[in-house]
């Protein structure tokens with residue numbers, strides 16, 4: 081690990097250790113905004129981690145920013161940090177100034193589409209977007225679609241747009257937003273804006289799942305070493321050892337897939353690597369959570385133990401911004417279309 | 431606890447240039463009819479092809495020039511091996527010598543062993559087998575009963591090795607034998623020897639595999655004489671040496687590319703417009719493959735830095751061999767082909783051959799259970 085990365089790790093871990101105890105996670109699920117935690121992140125510029133320094137960023141490279149995101153997921157931080165980072169990255173790519181505060185994204189569902197309409201006063205936005213992460217909490221949303229047949233990115237205020245709030249399995253709010261000729265605060269062309277927004281989201285969720293998986297492995301190892309049955313720690317049973325070895329395999333694979341996607345997406349999401357990452361981390365999320373819970377016995381099934389803060393996130397994130405089937409099918413179709421002999425050149429390019 | 435880190439490893443320029451070179455070489459060989467992309471690349475024995483690889487500098491790539499090597503990096507070697515496997519090249523003859531035996535000799539062999547054997551391996555003219563397993567010693571390698579007793583100027587070996595792949599076609603093997611009686615430390619008192627299979631006192635008999643193929647053998651030693659300078663390291667160091675050799679054996683792309691040819695031919699058979707289910711399954715396998723490849727390159731990077739990634743290699747082998755076995759299981763559903771016994775010339779035969787070979791993938795080179803035990807130890811659980 082580079083010295084820079086190590087410093088970042090210390091900073092991020094310090095913030096979460098200090099401001100993200102269980103009580104904060106619990107009250108966030110009940111609907112309270114973790115203001116002190118968000119302020120602490122803002123103070124060190126982590127909410128702007130993907131922005132260049134001249135746009136108010138803290139001077140991290142993309143890999144470092146994604147590492148910070150991964151740690152936030154390791155700590156099960158109940159915040160739209162992923163969304164704020166992705167939104168910032170998209171706005172920067174489109175040359176739109178990034179507003180203060182937490183940001184969200186829409187549409188995040190494969191079938192949702194917004195209408196963008198040019199009016200005398202500016203561009204107007206209409207349409208519904210389901211399950212927008214923290215849609216009613218963030219004051220601004222980055223929106224993507226087409227204007228006059230051209231892909232565009234816009235920025236809109238969310239005030240008054242919320243029509244209902246659901247929660248994902250981790251208790252993170254997912255808001256139905258509806259706009260009726262809402263004026264955009266800014267709008268600019270961005271190539272494949274909607275597809276890019278979706279891929280950026282998938283990349284961020286992959287990174288988050290890698291972080292949450294890392295934590296489930298740690299919880300599981302700790303529990304297996306502490307829990308005594310039949311006169312010895314359950315870690316001494318070969319069945320448990322093999323389950324944990326398999327969990328370690330899932331965690332390592334998820335981590336490798338997410339890292340690879342981050343590295344090849346420094347400028348913009350690499351479609352192939354993101355599809356690989358979201359598919360592989362999504363699969364690892366399900367299989368990993370299953371093993372972790374089996375190792376924990378009934379204790380892992382309680383509200384009291386912390387494991388669920390990680391596993392409920394895994395069970396949510398694997399289905400957001402496209403589940404495994406979504407990305408695998410895209411990957412599979414594209415490989416088949418290019419022909420079997422194109423596969424190796426494609427793989428060895430990475 | 432051991433922290434599993436599969437850090438990214440940038441491919442050096444030289445490795446990328448080499449990739450193009452190897453690819454062109456393979457294409458040319460295929461075009462000239464020297465081989466048809468093989469169904470089991472690293473188990474396909476073709477001495478002519480190995481000689482050509484030797485002439486092009488593709489064997490012993492990391493070894494010093496004075497022993498016929500090419501002083502190239504672990505990553506360059508990685509690129510050559512993965513291109514050979516992906517291209518289905520018949521690299522089986524030199525595979526073991528290049529992957530592990532030569533490295534052992536370089537580190538622990540006598541000067542004479544290094545001078546006489548390594549240049550021939552690098553030239554693609556000298557092939558090796560692995561002499562570890564015995565009738566009563568499989569996963570529990572420390573239970574070997576083959577004995578070597580000190581005699582004038584060397585050692586006399588007696589005992590039986592089994593499952594010795596290729597011994598009917600190779601020139602040498604490295605045998606693990608007990609050189610001192612078993613003590614409390616059951617890992618003490620073992621030694622590795624270089625065995626010249628052309629000398630008297632050793633005989634090789636076929637053991638046919640489940641589909642009637644002849645890959646592995648029984649190798650019987652009856653007072654076989656090994657000169658002192660064909661002992662590896664010091665007598666008694668065998669356990670340390672053999673575990674080091676296993677790390678080489680487990681770390682490479684051959685542990686997830688054994689069924690790559692079936693993947694390619696299956697994608698071809700599915701066609702350019704897959705239905706939803708086929709697209710999903712192909713995408714899943716490719717996502718796994720891309721991830722494994724990245725992890726495996728990371729292990730090559732650790733070797734390059736002089737680290738000992740035995741646990742990481744075990745982890746990649748565990749998930750890599752599971753992946754290899756998923757390929758036939760996936761496509762038998764998608765293509766509804768009845769697998770056929772044969773050489774692997776049609777798709778049905780290729781599928782059939784892969785199904786028949788698949789059980790070996792998670793046994794050879796250390797079983798899945800043994801690997802998981804190693805990973806668990808790495809995790810601090812034992």
Ligand SMILES: Cc1cc2nc3c(=O)[nH]c(=O)nc-3n(C[C@H](O)[C@H](O)[C@H](O)COP(=O)(O)OP(=O)(O)OC[C@H]3O[C@@H](n4cnc5c(N)ncnc54)[C@H](O)[C@@H]3O)c2cc1C
Nearest residue numbers: 560561562563568569593594595790793794795796797799
């Ligand atoms: C195709 C092929 C090629 C081979 N080539 C060679 C070769 O060239 N040279 C060579 O030396 N060997 C070779 N082998 C042998 C191979 O290394 C052994 O088969 C392997 O180490 C397992 O030993 P075994 O077959 O005796 O199985 P066993 O050790 O008897 O194992 C049987 C079963 O018990 C399980 N088991 C054993 N111990 C434990 C434990 N402690 N905990 C949990 N489960 C356990 C195993 O995982 C396995 O499932 C080859 C094998 C195959 C299949």
